[in-house]
Amino acid sequence: MTSPTPAFPRQQLEEALQRARAAPLYEGRFPKTESLDRKRWEQLPLTKKDDLRAAYPFGLLAVSPDQLSTYHESSGTSGRPISSYFTEGDWEDILTRFLRNGVRLCRQDMVLIKTPYALVTTAHQMHGAARTVGATIVPADNRSANMPYSRVLRLLHDLPVTVAWCMPTEALLWAHAARKAGQNPAKDFPRLRTFLVAGEPLGAAKRARIEALWGGKRVLIDYGSTETGSLAGECERGHLHLWSDRLYFEVRDSQTGGFHQEGSGTLVVTPLFRKAMPLIRYDMEDTVELSHAPCACGSALPTVRVLGREMGLVNVGARAVSALELEEAIYADAAKTGLWFWRARVREGSLEVEIHADEDSARMRVLQALEAAVPGVRVKVTAVAAERFVPDALLSREVPMQKPRFLFGETEDWKSLDYA
Structure with a gap:
């Protein structure tokens, strides 16, 4: 049975267009119309990743610079990094929708954040969300010299960590490192309850493997990007729900070029309330399957399966x-x-x-x-x-905090120690 077409949020999209016109990239790009409807909306040009690269660094800035809270850049894995920036209000919107996922993060949780504390937004997103609900944060960073796998396992084992925020493959690597260290990931980390993962597509088979290795601990997915923040979160029933009350989603049929509210194609996103960096019809270049069928969790928000990128x-x-x-x-x-x-x-x-x-x-x-x-x-x-x-030495090494040294003892070889 075909799901009903969701309502067209005309007023919110008109307001988003009005904010976007203040950004240099969008100046003169969108014609003014007396009455915006779905047909007229779908005639507006898409915003492509190349547009965002060309707009580096502030070609999409739609507020005065003193209203900015943070500046970020994408990882650059698919080309030149893309700038992204947020006001405090933008961050409040991102964090509140991020907290809707099935993890149900609360004050009693201790969260290990194992994504980069860098220009990408992932660590900052979880850090802000955990602070919002009063959870304890373990700011572990990602693959830095000061956070080897041995230290990750020590933190997971010795601290009452309940939630780990990481890429899916990291959870697999930790289980392998634990086995190599003589630990049983299914039994030796009893306080850990959930992995919340992002950053790479995760299929059912690999997820099942990770959950089995960790003794049935849940693996839940968050989907988003540095440019947009969280776009979808997984519910307790295992479905990834798009935050369609905060963003407007379209599916572009790669065969016909037409746009739909569900089905298969590439995902096009318009944040409804973004102020610092409005995005109008932003092509995520991700292939998805979007559905408005009811979910057993009771949420009325649509669900999405992320299948990867066309360029992948x-x-x-x-x-x-x-x-x-x-x-x-x-x-x-x-x-x-x-x-x-x-x-x-x-x-x-x-x-x-x-x-x-x-x-x-x-x-x-x-x-x-x-x-x-x-x-x-x-x-x-x-x-x-x-x-x-993954070399055994990488799994087992312990590395002290790296700091410059200027004074050495009589038995120390200063030529073998790095200055920086």
């Missing part, structure tokens, strides 16, 4: 494949094979895959699963040691 597709012969598509097949039998890590590359028209797993049967099982998932593609699977993915 790789051609193998005549077929395009995505990392998420391959990953679902690779982890499908992980409970039996003990699969940990994988990577793949295209070479001479074939797909070469390396895996690390506990069981010798993994190679053949993964090969069969991939041949079924991507028929017509030649696949070669090789089982390799875990060191090919």
